[in-house]
């Protein structure tokens with residue numbers, strides 16, 4: 001379990017991380033999303049004891065990194081793919097880590113095999129591609145068999161096979177009950193991998209919600225009925241938001257999955273009922289609009305489907321109850 005309590009980091013007049021409070025639960029992959037300069041790396045660095053919070057705390061299983069007696073047994077991290085001395089072999093680098101942390105040397109072979117580097121275990125790190133160094137960094141994170149894993153942009157430099165491999169690895173680690181906290185710019189990657197998303201921009205928390213719920217917020221229903229005005233009344237009474245658009249009703253809000261049942265119970269005929277939802281990219285764009293320092297040119301942006309219910313665009317938090 002990772003806990004942030006009013007975590008804040010100020011550099012000069014810049015609030016790199018601004019009063020972030022949340023918990024990251026075990027047994028899930030939690031994606032950490034935000035535009036460039038949002039504060040993701042700073043948050044992770046504070047969690048790993050590499051930066052001191054200006055105020056607040058970042059805790060791993062209730063303790064700060066400095067309070068952990070065996071850090072590598074508790075938390076494994078991949079922050080940047082610059083693991084080890086270039087003249088050292090992958091194996092000797094990992095053996096050095098294992099020895100200095102009281103980790104049995106059999107874990108070195110296990111970690112090398114988990115990341116697919118057994119064949120190059122004796123090659124010098126300096127000859128490694130970025131993708132291989134990334135794998136070695138992940139082996140270093142896994143060597144102490146920790147329950148908490150923190151990966152900063154782990155797919156950077158990996159080819160498609162490597163991307164797919166790390167996706168499966170993260171899912172496996174979460175399925176084993178571990179806490180997996182992973183930052184990424186690749187929204188599509190997060191859509192495939194994460195169970196839960198935390199979105200920040202300019203250091204502020206914008207969303208902390210299960211992926212499914214975040215996607216559901218933007219779902220709308222289109223209903224065609226010969227009894228549209230009466231159906232609209234029924235749906236509004238049930239708490240939904242109804243707009244008449246041309247020949248159909250556009251419905252949003254909690255409970256849109258019950259539209260068919262409500263219409264049936266009121267003996268109101270429905271000729272057509274369909275659902276549309278925004279993509280993760282749409283949601284992300286809406287959340288970070290106006291709080292982005294550098295609009296990421298690489299971010300795929302598709303127009304929000306007509307009638308999609310907007311979600312918070314102001315720098316306020318969209319915190320939703322975790323229903324999983």
Ligand SMILES: Nc1ncnc2c1ncn2[C@@H]1O[C@H](COP(=O)(O)OP(=O)(O)OP(=O)(O)O)[C@@H](O)[C@H]1O
Nearest residue numbers: 011014015016034035036037038039040041042043
């Ligand atoms: N050592 C530092 N000194 C001063 N400012 C810093 C320092 N480290 C980070 N910052 C600033 O803090 C803000 C957050 O940076 P951070 O690297 O945490 O963002 P990020 O979300 O990881 O961005 P990216 O995805 O581009 O890596 C940025 O404005 C950055 O310039």
